Amino acid sequence: MKPSPVTTTLVAALAAVTASTLLAGCSSGSSGGAPGSAAAGGTVELEFWGWAPGYDQAVAKFNASHPNVRVTFGKTASGSKGGYTKMxxxxxxxxxxCLAQVGYETLPSFAAAGALTDxxxxxxxxxxxxxxxxWKQVTIGGQTYGIPVDTAPMALFYRKDLFAQYGITTPPxxxxxxxxxxxxxxxADPTVYLGDFGNDAYNYAGLAWQAGAKWFGTGNDQWQVSLDSAANKKVAxxxxxxLDRKLLKTDPSYDPSLYADLTDGKILSDVNAVWNAPTLAASVKSGAGQWAVAPMPVWDAANPAYGNDGGSATAVLKGCAHPKxxxxxxxxxxxxxGSVGDLITVTGIYPAATSGLANPxxxxxxxxxGGQVIFDVFRAASAHIATDWQWGPTMTQTSTDLGDGLGRAGTGGAxxxxxxxxxQGKTVAGLKQQGLAVAGG
Known part of the structure; x- marks a missing residue:
C-alpha cells in the first residue's frame, strides 16, 4: 500500500530537523561498533529500556538460548512518567x-523526533x-521502526460479592x-461508587475508540484533528x-488512593485494559477470588464494539549499531x-503475534x-475492536494536556x-509548530 504523503512528509521533514543532533552520536552506548558487527569476543551487546514487568524474564530466556547476542534490560519509569523523555x-x-518499549500511541512522536531506526x-x-x-502501528511512511508486542482490549473488572450485595445480579x-x-x-451508600473517573488520557482514548470517536486522521496531505467532534462530544x-450527578469516584488513575478504595469496597469496578489484571492482583490482594472480568459496557448491545487501551512495540532507537x-x-x-507465555502471565499482554493467540x-x-479464564473475555472483545484508529505525531503533548484536563473535570474545575x-486547539497549534499541515488550520 502506498504510504500517505502526510506520514512520509512527517518522517522526512522532522527527521531532518533533528538529524544534526542525532548524528553527533551514531552508536548506542552499550551497542558500539559498525552496524551488523559484533563486539569484542564475538558477542553483540544490546541494551533494552522498558518498564513492563516480565520483560526481564523474556530477556533472560533469550540470552540463555542466543550465545552470540546478549541483551541487558534496564528498568525505566513508565513512558508517561518520564521513560519517554529519558529515551x-x-x-x-x-x-x-538499541531497544526500547514504546507504546503504539507514542511511536509517531518518536518518528517525528527522528529518534528511531528503520x-x-x-x-x-x-x-x-x-x-x-x-504491523501498521509500527510502520510509518513505509518504514518499520519496531516489532509489535501486544494489543490491549478493554473489559470491566468487578467485585462479584459487592455487586451482589448492592443488588446488581449481572454486570452492566x-x-x-x-x-x-x-x-x-x-x-444505597453515598460513600460507595460503581466506578472511578481517573485522569489517564489513554484509558479515555479507549472509551473514545470504542465509540468510533477518532482523534486523528489524514487526507489531502493534511492532518485532521477531531477531538471535539460530535462522536467525541457524545462520549464526553x-x-x-x-460526574455532575456525583456518581463516580475521582481518584487519580493508578494512584494509591484508587487501590485503597478498591480494597475497601468503596469502588466496585474498573473499566480497563487486559494488562490491568496483574496490576489489580498485586494492588488489591485482599480481594483475591472475589474479582471477575466481564465485557466492558457497550453503546449498542445489538452491535457491540469495544475499546483498546494501549499496546506496545519493541522499537529500535536511532543510533543502534546492531539493528539486525x-x-x-x-x-x-x-x-x-516461552517468552509470550511469560508476557501473558506476568505482564498481562494480549499477544499481537497470531501464533501467540494459541499460547496455553x-x-x-x-x-x-476466582478461577475464571479471563482471556476468553478479551479474546471475544478483540473481534469487535475497530482497527482503523490512528494516532497523531504529538501524542506526548496531547496526552499530557488531556490528562490534566481530565483531572480538572474530575474535581469540578472544568x-x-x-x-x-x-x-483540540492545543493539538492543532502543536502540529503547526512542527511545520505540519492541518486541515482547517
Missing amino acids: LTAAKAGNAP ISRYTGDAKSQFAEWT VTWDEYAADAAKVHA GYWQDL EAAEFATWMSTDP ALGKPDPFF TLPGVLADV
Whole structure:
C-alpha cells in the first residue's frame, strides 16, 4: 500500500530537523561498533529500556538460548512518567539503547523526533506473523521502526460479592445500564461508587475508540484533528453527566488512593485494559477470588464494539549499531512461545503475534479472579475492536494536556466538552509548530 504523503512528509521533514543532533552520536552506548558487527569476543551487546514487568524474564530466556547476542534490560519509569523523555533525551545525545518499549500511541512522536531506526530490511517475513493492524502501528511512511508486542482490549473488572450485595445480579451490558447501576449503588451508600473517573488520557482514548470517536486522521496531505467532534462530544457528555450527578469516584488513575478504595469496597469496578489484571492482583490482594472480568459496557448491545487501551512495540532507537540483531531479538520476544507465555502471565499482554493467540497461558484459570479464564473475555472483545484508529505525531503533548484536563473535570474545575475543545486547539497549534499541515488550520 502506498504510504500517505502526510506520514512520509512527517518522517522526512522532522527527521531532518533533528538529524544534526542525532548524528553527533551514531552508536548506542552499550551497542558500539559498525552496524551488523559484533563486539569484542564475538558477542553483540544490546541494551533494552522498558518498564513492563516480565520483560526481564523474556530477556533472560533469550540470552540463555542466543550465545552470540546478549541483551541487558534496564528498568525505566513508565513512558508517561518520564521513560519517554529519558529515551528521547538519550537519542538526541547519541547514547540511546538499541531497544526500547514504546507504546503504539507514542511511536509517531518518536518518528517525528527522528529518534528511531528503520529496520525494514531486517524484518524478513515477520510482518506475516502479526495481526495486520498492529504491523501498521509500527510502520510509518513505509518504514518499520519496531516489532509489535501486544494489543490491549478493554473489559470491566468487578467485585462479584459487592455487586451482589448492592443488588446488581449481572454486570452492566450497556452504558445506560452502567449509569443506572452507578445511581443504584450510590443511593444505597453515598460513600460507595460503581466506578472511578481517573485522569489517564489513554484509558479515555479507549472509551473514545470504542465509540468510533477518532482523534486523528489524514487526507489531502493534511492532518485532521477531531477531538471535539460530535462522536467525541457524545462520549464526553455521558461521563460529564455521571460526574455532575456525583456518581463516580475521582481518584487519580493508578494512584494509591484508587487501590485503597478498591480494597475497601468503596469502588466496585474498573473499566480497563487486559494488562490491568496483574496490576489489580498485586494492588488489591485482599480481594483475591472475589474479582471477575466481564465485557466492558457497550453503546449498542445489538452491535457491540469495544475499546483498546494501549499496546506496545519493541522499537529500535536511532543510533543502534546492531539493528539486525535488535530486530531479531524483538521478533523473538513477541513470537517465542516461552517468552509470550511469560508476557501473558506476568505482564498481562494480549499477544499481537497470531501464533501467540494459541499460547496455553491464555487458557489458564486465574486464582485472583476466582478461577475464571479471563482471556476468553478479551479474546471475544478483540473481534469487535475497530482497527482503523490512528494516532497523531504529538501524542506526548496531547496526552499530557488531556490528562490534566481530565483531572480538572474530575474535581469540578472544568467540563469534559470544554477540555476536549481546549485540547483540540492545543493539538492543532502543536502540529503547526512542527511545520505540519492541518486541515482547517
